[in-house]
Amino acid sequence: MNKISLYVLLILIYLGLSKSFSPSEQRIPYIINEKVYANFFRGTPLSVMLIDSFQTGFLIKTYFQKYKVFHGFKSPEIVTVRTSPEFWNRNLKNLGLSLFRRYDGPNNTSTTPLPPGSLYIGNLAFGSWHYKNSGKKVWRFHRAYRHFPKIFAWREFNPSFEFFERMKIHIQHQQPFYGLENEFGEKGSVTSLTFNNSNDKTPEGRNKLSKHLKKFFHIPVWKRTN
Amino acid sequence: MNELFDKLILRIVFTIFMLFLLYLYKYAHSFLYPSSRQQLFKRFFPIKNSPDTMILVSRILGIGLLFSQFYFFMSEGFLYALLDFFLEASIGFMIYLTSIYILESIVLFNFEYQDEVLKRKNYAYSIISMAHSIGFAYILKVVLAVSNHSVIMLFFLWLFAIVLIGFATKSFGIISKLPFNRLLVQKNLGLAFSYLGFFWGWTLIISSSINNELIDIRWFSIQVILKIVLSLIIIPIFRKGLLIIFKFHDEIEKEIVIDNKPENQEKTLGYGIYEGSIFFASCFLTTVITGHINFGTFYPVF
Numbered sequence: 001m002n003k004i005s006l007y008v009l010l011i012l013i014y015l016g017l018s019k020s021f022s023p024s025e026q027r028i029p030y031i032i033n034e035k036v037y038a039n040f041f042r043g044t045p046l047s048v049m050l051i052d053s054f055q056t057g058f059l060i061k062t063y064f065q066k067y068k069v070f071h072g073f074k075s076p077e078i079v080t081v082r083t084s085p086e087f088w089n090r091n092l093k094n095l096g097l098s099l100f101r102r103y104d105g106p107n108n109t110s111t112t113p114l115p116p117g118s119l120y121i122g123n124l125a126f127g128s129w130h131y132k133n134s135g136k137k138v139w140r141f142h143r144a145y146r147h148f149p150k151i152f153a154w155r156e157f158n159p160s161f162e163f164f165e166r167m168k169i170h171i172q173h174q175q176p177f178y179g180l181e182n183e184f185g186e187k188g189s190v191t192s193l194t195f196n197n198s199n200d201k202t203p204e205g206r207n208k209l210s211k212h213l214k215k216f217f218h219i220p221v222w223k224r225t226n
Numbered sequence: 227m228n229e230l231f232d233k234l235i236l237r238i239v240f241t242i243f244m245l246f247l248l249y250l251y252k253y254a255h256s257f258l259y260p261s262s263r264q265q266l267f268k269r270f271f272p273i274k275n276s277p278d279t280m281i282l283v284s285r286i287l288g289i290g291l292l293f294s295q296f297y298f299f300m301s302e303g304f305l306y307a308l309l310d311f312f313l314e315a316s317i318g319f320m321i322y323l324t325s326i327y328i329l330e331s332i333v334l335f336n337f338e339y340q341d342e343v344l345k346r347k348n349y350a351y352s353i354i355s356m357a358h359s360i361g362f363a364y365i366l367k368v369v370l371a372v373s374n375h376s377v378i379m380l381f382f383l384w385l386f387a388i389v390l391i392g393f394a395t396k397s398f399g400i401i402s403k404l405p406f407n408r409l410l411v412q413k414n415l416g417l418a419f420s421y422l423g424f425f426w427g428w429t430l431i432i433s434s435s436i437n438n439e440l441i442d443i444r445w446f447s448i449q450v451i452l453k454i455v456l457s458l459i460i461i462p463i464f465r466k467g468l469l470i471i472f473k474f475h476d477e478i479e480k481e482i483v484i485d486n487k488p489e490n491q492e493k494t495l496g497y498g499i500y501e502g503s504i505f506f507a508s509c510f511l512t513t514v515i516t517g518h519i520n521f522g523t524f525y526p527v528f
């Protein structure tokens with residue numbers, strides 16, 4: 001019994017020491033759910049986009065999310081956080097979406113998952129509505145913000161007025177919005193062109209084994225040629 | 227061709243220089259061990275006293291192990307290379323001999339070299355002394371590598387290593403079922419082999435724990451302590467695993483251990499070899515777990 005207690009004590013000492021000095025434990029902030037966003041991310045206007053979800057560990061997993069944080073008037077920054085498994089799983093399908101936004105004015109935060117850049121669509125300080133030749137009303141950023149679509153990784157996507165209207169309904173009902181034709185999100189046609197989901201379990205992994213085993217059959221060259 | 231010939235001459239010069247340092251070692255040895263002065267400066271007959279031969283040869287082996295760590299850096303010239311080597315080697319073997327002196331004072335405080343080796347020809351004593359000589363040389367070799375030519379760091383790391391190995395030797399009574407002092411008086415070889423495995427096992431654990439890159443002292447100390455604690459967690463798992471896999475009967479009656487009959491000596495020899503080997507194998511396997519797992523980006527650091 002004494003031996004077992006001593007052994008358990010040793011394990012606890014090891015884990016305690018490791019936890020106190022582990023770089024990942026010390027440096028990475030922990031975000032349990034969306035309620036923490038408002039205190040964690042500072043500044044306005046602000047939009048936080050989920051660009052990757054991944055997990056590390058063998059039996060006991062640690063869950064991470066990578067965000068791209070857009071401040072209105074400076075370059076975006078990448079932030080990696082640890083999170084809870086529930087929140088991580090809940091947001092897997094929200095890849096490429098803006099999970100948090102802060103506007104100017106009262107009741108100024110929103111945690112409804114929306115397409116990136118939704119904070120600025122309809123805000124006349126940043127752009128205006130234009131009619132295309134087809135008669136469709138689309139959003140266009142002012143000259144000073146013409147680089148925004150590139151930052152939001154919109155590619156060929158151009159938000160229409162219908163998109164904007166639908167988005168407002170989703171905000172009202174606090175329901176995630178993936179675009180009129182599911183352009184955004186894990187399986188979104190626009191998102192999948194830009195972001196690789198580390199958690200994606202595609203059959204590509206099968207080729208990895210044969211590549212990995214190749215090293216066991218490697219024979220060095222007889223003579224090196226320059 | 228000239229260059230190749232020159233390099234060969236240089237290598238021979240270095241060889242002679244190393245032999246010269248080994249000659250100096252004799253003096254250092256007699257300074258710390260006045261009782262063995264005659265043994266070193268008179269003609270030595272290996273066939274006369276084999277336990278004594280074992281001790282002397284193991285010390286030479288230890289010094290050889292220590293010297294194998296050194297390098298000659300020729301970029302700053304021949305004399306500088308010799309000077310560096312001379313300084314490092316001199317400090318190295320002074321520290322080495324001091325360490326053995328301290329270790330033997332801790333472990334063999336009840337026994338005298340003159341009585342046990344020269345008079346009683348106690349093989350068990352010689353094997354234990356050999357374990358210390360070779361084991362600590364291995365640790366010191368790692369300490370020299372980690373200290374990276376800094377004498378100050380060498381001194382502190384050496385102190386750290388000697389404290390660790392000092393504590394480790396005290397755990398023999400907890401780990402082994404063979405009473406140390408009683409069996410050493412009886413010249414029991416089982417005890418000697420058990421201690422040999424035990425000490426060399428700890429040598430591996432400590433040297434593997436110290437063998438980290440020394441960039442900042444705080445992080446280095448944390449890594450060493452964590453590795454030792456981790457080793458203490460892993461060793462019992464390996465030991466228990468080996469006992470289960472190979473169905474070893476890990477028991478020896480107290481009467482067999484205490485009684486000095488010839489048939490009992492054979493039994494304790496078998497048990498001692500088993501105990502030492504299992505502990506050594508467990509420590510060897512533990513170093514793989516504590517030092518040879520490269521997690522790479524398995525756990526990314528941001």
